[in-house]
Amino acid sequence: MKKAIMGSLLGITVFAAACATTPSGPPKRYCSDGRELPRWVFTGGAAFPGDRGKVFYGRGEAGGISDSSLRNEAAQNRATGDLAKSFKVAVKSLMDDYRASTGAEGKEAAERHTEAVQRTVVDQTLSGVVLADMCEDTSNGATYALVKLDTDSFENAIEKNRQLGEKMKEFVRQNAEKSFSKLEGATGGNP
Numbered sequence: 001m002k003k004a005i006m007g008s009l010l011g012i013t014v015f016a017a018a019c020a021t022t023p024s025g026p027p028k029r030y031c032s033d034g035r036e037l038p039r040w041v042f043t044g045g046a047a048f049p050g051d052r053g054k055v056f057y058g059r060g061e062a063g064g065i066s067d068s069s070l071r072n073e074a075a076q077n078r079a080t081g082d083l084a085k086s087f088k089v090a091v092k093s094l095m096d097d098y099r100a101s102t103g104a105e106g107k108e109a110a111e112r113h114t115e116a117v118q119r120t121v122v123d124q125t126l127s128g129v130v131l132a133d134m135c136e137d138t139s140n141g142a143t144y145a146l147v148k149l150d151t152d153s154f155e156n157a158i159e160k161n162r163q164l165g166e167k168m169k170e171f172v173r174q175n176a177e178k179s180f181s182k183l184e185g186a187t188g189g190n191p
Helices: 002-021 040-047 068-085 151-187
Strands: 055-062 090-104 107-121 130-136 143-150
Touching: 040 055, 040 143, 055 068, 055 151, 068 130, 068 143, 143 151
Parallel strands: none
Antiparallel strands: 055 143, 090 107, 130 143
């Protein structure tokens, strides 16, 4: 009986030790600079609930590119595209799904092909977008980029664009008149 009790206690002890050393979740992932992957990598702008209405965020990811400079640029461009989607986006998508099953003499062969294509067109010019953070995941080599646009910078950029827009229109009009005058002089007024 003592052996049974001792065996049970030993089993409970081993079980408790195993439970204590078992990780409670997925393994932690780290950036190449040593910090744990930031929350925004997984949740984008939702990682900053206090900024809602004051700052817009975009998150981009690029992997499978061995050139780190190109990978970083792709991640940042994708983050900017993600941010632009907050303002205006047109999405066209197409999905083809093909299935076939043929049989002969009690044998069957099945075939399946699924293809999804999506084209996203973002028509925005954004001024004031800055890179807020970048992280290279040491576990898979993917680079994550976070860009942000605060509303004050955006409004200032829009106002500057309006002012520049009026000046640019006048510049183009004056230069167009000069160009047409030169063209008429060179051709003697004939088209």
